[in-house]
Amino acid sequence: MNYHWNWSIFFELSPDGVHTYLATLLLGTGWTLLTSACAFAIALTLGAVVGVLRTVPGRFAVRCGDAYVELFRNVPLLVQMFLWYFVLPELLPRPAGTFLKQMPDASFYTAVVALGFYMSARIAEQVRAGITSLPRGQRLAAMALGFTLPQTYAYVLLPMALRVILPPLTSELLNTIKNSAVALTIGLMELTARARAMQEFTFQVFEAFTAATVIYIVINIVVTVAMRLLERRLAVPGYLGAKVRVAGH
Amino acid sequence: MFANFDYDVIWRSLPYLFYQGMTFTLLLTALATAGGIVIGTFLALMRLSGVAPLSVPAAAYVNLMRAVPFVLMIFWFYFLVPYIGQWLTGAAQPLQVGAFASCLITFTLFEAAFFCEIMRAGIQSIPRGQMAAAQALGMTYPAVMGYIILPQAFRNMVPVLLTQTIVLFQDTSLVYVISVTDFLGAASKIAERDGRLVEMYTFAAVVYFVISFSASRAVAALHRRVAIIR
Numbered sequence: 045m046n047y048h049w050n051w052s053i054f055f056e057l058s059p060d061g062v063h064t065y066l067a068t069l070l071l072g073t074g075w076t077l078l079t080s081a082c083a084f085a086i087a088l089t090l091g092a093v094v095g096v097l098r099t100v101p102g103r104f105a106v107r108c109g110d111a112y113v114e115l116f117r118n119v120p121l122l123v124q125m126f127l128w129y130f131v132l133p134e135l136l137p138r139p140a141g142t143f144l145k146q147m148p149d150a151s152f153y154t155a156v157v158a159l160g161f162y163m164s165a166r167i168a169e170q171v172r173a174g175i176t177s178l179p180r181g182q183r184l185a186a187m188a189l190g191f192t193l194p195q196t197y198a199y200v201l202l203p204m205a206l207r208v209i210l211p212p213l214t215s216e217l218l219n220t221i222k223n224s225a226v227a228l229t230i231g232l233m234e235l236t237a238r239a240r241a242m243q244e245f246t247f248q249v250f251e252a253f254t255a256a257t258v259i260y261i262v263i264n265i266v267v268t269v270a271m272r273l274l275e276r277r278l279a280v281p282g283y284l285g286a287k288v289r290v291a292g293h
Numbered sequence: 294m295f296a297n298f299d300y301d302v303i304w305r306s307l308p309y310l311f312y313q314g315m316t317f318t319l320l321l322t323a324l325a326t327a328g329g330i331v332i333g334t335f336l337a338l339m340r341l342s343g344v345a346p347l348s349v350p351a352a353a354y355v356n357l358m359r360a361v362p363f364v365l366m367i368f369w370f371y372f373l374v375p376y377i378g379q380w381l382t383g384a385a386q387p388l389q390v391g392a393f394a395s396c397l398i399t400f401t402l403f404e405a406a407f408f409c410e411i412m413r414a415g416i417q418s419i420p421r422g423q424m425a426a427a428q429a430l431g432m433t434y435p436a437v438m439g440y441i442i443l444p445q446a447f448r449n450m451v452p453v454l455l456t457q458t459i460v461l462f463q464d465t466s467l468v469y470v471i472s473v474t475d476f477l478g479a480a481s482k483i484a485e486r487d488g489r490l491v492e493m494y495t496f497a498a499v500v501y502f503v504i505s506f507s508a509s510r511a512v513a514a515l516h517r518r519v520a521i522i523r
Binding site: 047114115117118119120121122123124126127130131134135218222223224225226228229236239240243249250253256257260261264 | 502
């Protein structure tokens with residue numbers, strides 16, 4: 045193999061003149077984590093709302109929730125990113141569109157919103173599965189005690205369902221982190237984008253991608269371990285945990 | 294809002310979008326699914342073999358693929374495949390691999406990890422007694438797997454495998470990052486050439502939605518039928 049290995053490249057100065065290549069990768073890691081965290085917060089909030097909507101008595105609300113999930117699940121994430129980034133500003137009234145286009149860090153905000161909505165559909169699916177996995181008696185008991193529908197959800201169903209679905213939520217969090225790499229297509233300088241930039245400047249393809257891969261694996265392990273601890277703390281006594289587990293990316 | 298929406302640009306570019314772009318996307322989806330299921334099944338058999346030299350590398354491979362973003366893996370393979378080709382053929386220069394072949398290898402090997410997990414679940418869903426009965430009849434391991442376990446595992450997992458295929462179909466849009474002309478690539482080339490981003494990306498979204506939505510509806514219908522028979 046006539047590939048010239050050079051692992052010391054990480055300590056050389058990158059074209060920005062300030063950071064070494066290693067530092068640029070770590071900066072990218074920061075953006076990856078920040079984007080994923082913000083997107084996951086949005087995804088969790090929207091996902092919980094839509095997931096609840098899909099389980100309430102009342103046809104119309106369920107239909108709306110279903111439509112939401114189908115809409116965001118059946119369009120590739122990359123296309124959704126483009127819709128938020130290129131199409132939305134054109135469809136808004138001119139001043140609003142111009143504001144969006146001129147916003148600093150526009151690609152970051154767009155990535156957060158696009159990723160948040162995309163993942164919210166998956167989380168809604170998990171929340172729905174969690175609520176429907178609860179014994180019917182829980183809902184009925186709450187009703188028998190005279191709880192209103194919001195009270196039934198807030199005090200009985202959601203506290204149980206959210207704990208039951210923690211393991212699948214862990215995979216969704218990991219998916220959010222992985223999917224944040226798609227944001228490089230709209231110019232977000234996250235980890236994969238930095239590795240690619242490093243490869244373009246130095247031609248040290250495999251060193252750059254190895255470093256990015258290792259960082260992703262470390263993030264993966266840390267998140268998995270942290271969520272395991274959280275699961276153990278929040279485990280419902282007497283429950284074996286959720287059986288719903290979805291592989292995806 | 295859609296006052297100056299130019300439908301004509303979509304109409305004019307339809308042959309290019311579908312004949313060039315969608316053909317690439319669908320062919321890649323079909324071949325990568327087929328290859329991914331075959332390799333994934335072998336990976337699943339390796340993981341379940343209980344022989345450490347087989348199960349450990351298979352598990353490591355699957356976990357690696359599941360830990361890193363697909364976009365990063367596309368870059369990896371894009372640069373790695375020519376070197377592997379050179380190593381395999383003993384050529385003097387890194388092998389020139391076409392865009393389609395490169396994408397096909399990437400998708401097959403990446404999705405194999407996900408198909409492996411599905412097939413593993415499928416194999417584990419078969420009662421142990423079947424394995425024991427087949428062995429009691431004197432069947433060899435390939436015979437047990439080929440005639441008893443895998444056909445049933447595969448049949449049980451058809452809906453999940455098809456759902457994964459729909460995910461794969463959507464993932465093919467990511468070849469955009471290595472500037473390959475799939476359906477989205479074709480749409481974005483027209484969009485940039487004619488300055489019609491709104492029209493082309495909206496149209497692409499609609500097409501992806503219609504195909505994925507109808508496919509997932511079909512899978513759901515199939516799932517109900519399979520469930521009743523069983």
